[in-house]
Amino acid sequence: MFNNLTGRFGQILKQLRGQARLTDENIKDTLREVRVALLEADVALPVVRDFTAKIQQRAIGQEVMGSLTPGQALIKIVHDELMIVMGEAAQDLKLDVRPPAVILVAGLQGSGKTTTVAKLARWLTERQKKSVLVTSTDIYRPAAIDQLETLANEVGVAFYPSSTDQDPVFIAKKAVEQARSRLFDVLIIDTAGRLHVDEQMMAEIKNLHEAITPTETLFVVDSMTGQDAANTARVFNDSLALTGIILTKVDGDARGGAALSIRQITGKPIKFIGMGEKTVAFELFHPDRLASRILGMGDILSLVEELEQKFDKDEAEKLAKKLKKGKSFGLEDFRQQLQQMSKMGGISSLIDKLPGISLPAGAAEQVNDRELARLEAIINSMTHQERRRPEIIKSSRKKRISAGSGTQVQEVNRLLKQFSQMQKMMKQMSHKGGLDKLMRGIKGGLPPRMPF
CATH class of the missing domain: 1.10.260.30 (Signal recognition particle, SRP54 subunit, M-domain)
Incomplete structure (x- = not known):
């Protein structure tokens, strides 16, 4: 995960640790290398500018210059700022509502949305001990409905059947009724993906949103698309209020641009990250832990x-x-x-x-x-x-x-x-x-x- 960025930061921080004292000159050199590392990682330019400006502002103060180990003090600042960029603290789902808590999941085609619905259902069942019902409103792809049914059986959650001749709003409303009557804690609704954000997609999901007023509206994005993932989420959020982001395919992302850009560009928290195709490869997103991983400090708590x-x-x-x-x-x-x-x-x-x-x-x-x-x-x-x-x-x-x-x-x-x-x-x-x-x-x- 983010191997390229971790490698570059590793070299930068190794040089810092060897500094007996920090000067304006070597802080400037370090920030230049940090800037290049982030741009190579496909982090959005406004995010890079803001990030390096904040580090410089803190570095020239007593926080670093007055430290007995200035190199270590600057490393801590880099860690803290990485954490702030990604959202500071883990953002859990809002489930303290009258059951069922409805989660609407959206995303572009190919982002891993349907698999993510199954991963989320499994996480809620195993970690939160919730009873979960899932359904698909993707009436354009029969294979998507079949895929979700197969995955639901695999992870051991209930599936509400739907078909391509039904209206998405009708499916969603009936699924809510079923979840309520059968006393499910959570209902997760999978929606149709598109190859790009278009008016038809936005109109359909707006209607869905208005019809069922979900507790959570989560947008699934492929982290390997870098800052494009953040831009897609922003466009989507402009039309429909999101409550959070799920980053997928993080295990194959050597850069990390999406994870470091998406919070600042959309203003919405990353709530989960998906790694790999297996339904167990799913984690609550902890900005502090990921910041440690990026800096080569590991993540013992998650382990x-x-x-x-x-x-x-x-x-x-x-x-x-x-x-x-x-x-x-x-x-x-x-x-x-x-x-x-x-x-x-x-x-x-x-x-x-x-x-x-x-x-x-x-x-x-x-x-x-x-x-x-x-x-x-x-x-x-x-x-x-x-x-x-x-x-x-x-x-x-x-x-x-x-x-x-x-x-x-x-x-x-x-x-x-x-x-x-x-x-x-x-x-x-x-x-x-x-x-x-x-x-x-x-x-x-x-x-x-x-x-x-």
Whole structure:
């Protein structure tokens, strides 16, 4: 996430930390580099000007010049101003209304709107413990209605059916009646997307808005479109009062222009960010945490929250007890570890939240969910006997396993090597009292370490 911007800021801040004192000259040089970094990240020019002006105003005062560590003081100012640009504090949804709380979701075609509706429904169900009903008013694309129904089943929420011969306002009103009569806490209404903001789209969604008076009106935008995302949201907001923004495809955005522009351009808060296609890849937007990530300081709070939500402590405890009894770590155990990592968003998602670690361009592709899926597919292609006794996996077996999993023999060799390393690590832990530490770590919410 925002790797290019994080890399540039990392270089700038490294130079700052080495400064014994700050002068007008090196502050000026630093701000010039910050300005270039932000423009390269496709941040809107007015936002860049305002951002650098505020940093300069604070930097030339006693706040920095009077500090014993002026470089660190200036870094704190950059962090604080990044946070202010993005909205200072997390903005939760307004759900304290007479049920059902109606959420209207809009966006351009291709922004990931329908998937976002499912992600939001899942988040409300799992994090807020709300009962959720979803429906689609996209009468122009039958596939959109079918897609939402499929996703609703996947995330375990109720779906109110609609069809292309119905009027969007009629669908929405009937869905509200259904949500009220069946005592749902929240109703999420998906709307038709367009290739661009046009009069027909705005008229239709205005009618919808007036007919149901939603509690929240959220606009979904693709963060990879940079400052264009902010401009699209502004045009939409000029016609219809938004209550918040959801940024999608943040995991593929190496720049960060949308996240840093949208609040200042629209005046509306970013409420959520979506990362990846999986319905679990969805987070409440915390400006302070994202500012820390951009500056390479990590995001430990989000990591801890993710572990608490997705880490299976029971399975980890079973593994620890098994090893404590002297039983060896097997390929079935290794597969469970891979599944745990995948559940938590993959290795790159965890690395992104750890301080002081950033992946160079292209490296994220090598440690993503697809890599974990490939490793799991290799294990799935093995026989029960091969999983129990990996030492019997020789040349002919490797060819059969690679063919069955759609991988290369080299990948099978690499997995067996990684497994061997982890098996040795687990054996050492059992001999050196490390399992007691592992058990304590499990109770504290930390997963067993992976050898990647």
